Amino acid sequence: MARHLLAACLFLFLLAGCSQENTPFKPSADKRKTILIGLIPEQNIFKQIERYEPLAVYLSSKTGTRITLKILPRYGNIIDNFKMAGLDGAFFGSFTYALAHAKIGVEVLARPVALDNTSSYHGLIFVRKDSGIASRREMKGKRFALVDKATTAGYLFPKRYFHEAGIDDWKKYLGEAYFSGTHEDAVYDVLNRKADVGAAKNTVYYRVAKADPRILKELTILAKSPDVPENGLALRKDIDKALRSSMKDALLKMHEDPEGKAVLEQFGARWFIETTNADYTPVVNYASEIHLNLATYDYIND
């Protein structure tokens, strides 16, 4: 009898062990992570929210991680907010990524390919056709609508544009130079005669032009910058590698999923492509040519 009892106890222990070993690991729902993604004011901030909201929802469902968006009032704030507001990532502009990578070490994952099969943009300098401005010479004393000191098309490009003409103190050369805050507003300020000259990225210029035919009819482009990468998603270095990989994978395979394809269509892109730091070399070179130190650059608007 004692022997049988001992055998039964041994069997129960073995059974408990087997049961425990066979139980698959499942993370608790309470441990679900929330990722806060910043959005730069590329266009009207409310339209920007509407544009990125479906993408955030899609990524949330694919990664099992809640993706929350936070619109920022200024391009430069995106770098500050990484430190103060606890951002985990952001869709950076080309110059803001270069700055953020240099200052806080974020790493890019992927960027979208536009409907015209391009994954880059360039800066435009434009005026009204009836403004009488045809070159930098006629811009003397005029009102210039920039976007933000942390933008390539909205600041870096115009700075180099005047530099090439030997005009380094271009703020004194111009009558007024201010930061519209968004590329869209820079375009409309020129269109609505609030500014004489404007600078903005071509993707936004043509996006708003599609909605407002007056832009192509009444504005003219004077100069274009070299191409730089379109806005890409970058995350903090210390983000979990599995999550990073999951988000990257979700972005790169969106076009293969019917649901993802619908989101891309709404977003205005064909698919996402992998992006690395090497893709931002044109921006770095651009800054270097005008003797701009990314690590110490003061991106706060005057």
Place this chain on the structure above:
Amino acid sequence: MKKKIIIGLGIYTLFFLLCGIYIIYIIQSATTELDRLITLHQVEILREHYLLQVKRVQTDLTLKDTRHKRTFDTVVQNVVSMGRIVDTCFDCHHNQQATERLQDLKKQTETYKDALSRVLTLRANTARILAEEDAAFQIGEDLIGKVRDVIAITSSKLAENTQRAMIRIARTKYMLYFLVGIGPLMSAFLGYIFLSGLTNPVNVLLDSTRKLKAGNLDHRVEALKDEFGELAASFNEMAASLKEQMLKMQRTEQMVIVGELAAGLAHEIKNPLAGIKVAMHVLSEETSMSAEDREVIRKVAQEVVRVESLMRNFLNFAKPAKPQLADLNVNSLVNTVLAFYMKSRPSAPDRPNAVRIEKDLQPLPETMADPMQLQQIFLNLVLNAVDAMPNGGTLSVRTSHEKETDFLRIEFADTGKGIPRENIEKIFQPFFTTKPKGTGLGLAISKQLIEQHGGEISAADNPGGGTVFRILLPVAAVAAETAT
């Protein structure tokens, strides 16, 4: 009555079905009306909420650059909420005019949002910033004005719609009360009609049944309709049949009493008759008696024998002997009876009053029957036939087998004057006779014996004149238990 019930139930069902449908329609109408009112109130609340949200955003704009300013995120959230509210307005169906107003409102809202975005993101000199803020504020004020106009119109229409809806709902409510009230009344009325249609005839039948039970056998149910009419007819037939059966039973009881009385009387008379007979026999032996006295004694003895015969017949009728069944050839028995008659008849066949006998005897199967009783029956019928032809005639005897019923058919037909129609129904009744010296028990006894064999006996006019007596006897005769 079945058709009437079905039609009545159909009307009943249709009535309540229509009432139910109408009540459902009324409730549906009222509910729809209330739903519409609720929706209109929700729309009004939504627009009030929208106005509040616009004012909140306007306040955020006013407080910008002051020490009470809201955070950027709060302002953005308020603007987003404002946009969602105006989008919600389009979820409802509107007429063209209302849709146009809402479209204009939405357009103004988008313009306001654009202006707010501008204010929130602009970095410029103070003059430019203030100009943009003022522009945004003015757009906000214009938007508030438009929203107020829309709310005013909505409130006005809502009041009108509410009043009309309440009137319609009140009317609906009264109609509902009416139907709820009239429903039971109609139900009661129809129920009363049905019950009357059912209970009145039933009461008539019950009353008739009670009268029948009380012994009034002449009572007949008055004319009723439908199935109750058929039932009444059946009741009347039953009453008539019951009366007839009761009369028959009375007669039967009388016969039983008479039979028992006769049997007892006959038994008591037999003994004295035996004594008289013996005494007469002794007296007849006296040698000193004169011839005249001897003749008297002979007549007395003869009458005693007659009385004895009468008593025996009484006993046979009152207590008929049970048949002693045996295999029997009816044709043989018929021949035996006829032979016996031929030997005993007083006149020769060639004389004018002689009775000529014709036989038509078909082959018959063996029959289980009492030969003595059948002989008695056949002899009685032969003697009756001969008595019916005092001036001569033909006695025809026929036998056959009815295969369909497995009965034997035996007929004795005479060519006499026949039995009067008024008597032909009585000849089988006991004590009925038209003969001066008859007892009236011969045919009654014959009938009784045949019935004990499970057979039948009847009399009818002979087509050629005279009377024919017909006996039907089962081949597999079973001695029936006599009622007596």
